Amino acid sequence: MVTKTLRRAISFYSTIQAHDGHWPGDYGGPMFLLPGLVITLSVTGVLNAVLSEEHKKEMCRYIYNHQNQDGGWGLHIEGPSTMFGTVLSYVTLRLLGEGANDGQGAIERGRTWILSHGSATAITSWGKMWLSVLGAFEWSGNNPLPPEIWLLPYLLPVHPGFKEGNIACCGICPYKGINSCGGKRSVKQYKLCENASEYLFFDTGHLSEKAYQQFAEQMWSGTLNVTGPYNLKELFELLCNYVIV
Numbered sequence: 001m002v003t004k005t006l007r008r009a010i011s012f013y014s015t016i017q018a019h020d021g022h023w024p025g026d027y028g029g030p031m032f033l034l035p036g037l038v039i040t041l042s043v044t045g046v047l048n049a050v051l052s053e054e055h056k057k058e059m060c061r062y063i064y065n066h067q068n069q070d071g072g073w074g075l076h077i078e079g080p081s082t083m084f085g086t087v088l089s090y091v092t093l094r095l096l097g098e099g100a101n102d103g104q105g106a107i108e109r110g111r112t113w114i115l116s117h118g119s120a121t122a123i124t125s126w127g128k129m130w131l132s133v134l135g136a137f138e139w140s141g142n143n144p145l146p147p148e149i150w151l152l153p154y155l156l157p158v159h160p161g162f163k164e165g166n167i168a169c170c171g172i173c174p175y176k177g178i179n180s181c182g183g184k185r186s187v188k189q190y191k192l193c194e195n196a197s198e199y200l201f202f203d204t205g206h207l208s209e210k211a212y213q214q215f216a217e218q219m220w221s222g223t224l225n226v227t228g229p230y231n232l233k234e235l236f237e238l239l240c241n242y243v244i245v
Contacts, residue, residue: 035088071109
């Protein structure tokens with residue numbers, strides 16, 4: 001039985017092994033991963049050396065197939081159109097060789113969506129970063145977060161507020177990298193910190209409550225350069241005014 005099982009396993013994995021010996025991971029769905037690869041290959045000057053014409057053609061086909069009816073692209077293949085997803089998908093298509101009017105009108109519809117929703121400057125910070133790497137957006141337009149502030153004394157008011165940003169509060173092994181918190185998984189051993197509010201991460205998959213609180217505050221009342229074009233408080237005020245009128 002064991003021998004038969006091993007033979008079946010070897011037979012299966014041999015069919016999905018790449019030609020160079022590695023096993024690629026299937027991470028389909030997100031629309032923001034492929035743009036990062038294409039932009040990186042482009043700025044390093046190896047786009048055409050790494051990607052064959054067949055690869056580029058299939059990448060374009062994938063992006064076209066997941067364009068929404070309104071002309072934009074979402075954060076993932078089933079998501080509504082966002083500036084982040086649309087700009088990165090549009091840029092990726094152009095870097096892969098698609099012209100301004102290619103895709104049977106798809107490129108033009110994507111461009112129209114971007115311009116009608118505030119232009120590419122309305123993209124989120126992560127998107128601004130990729131555009132700056134590409135040289136299409138000034139670095140001065142990004143919201144910087146100097147990593148050196150983590151090295152400042154914890155008591156200073158400009159410190160992010162976490163004493164530990166690398167190790168999780170709960171788990172086991174280096175950096176609490178195995179999520180065994182609570183002992184309900186296959187690995188029963190775990191260690192729990194004394195004060196979770198001092199940690200950026202609670203476990204390998206979740207931020208601490210204090211970190212989520214900071215995110216919530218920014219979403220509710222953050223300034224335009226952080227949460228834009230509207231924060232949630234402003235959206236509720238607009239909704240209330242609309243209902244009253």
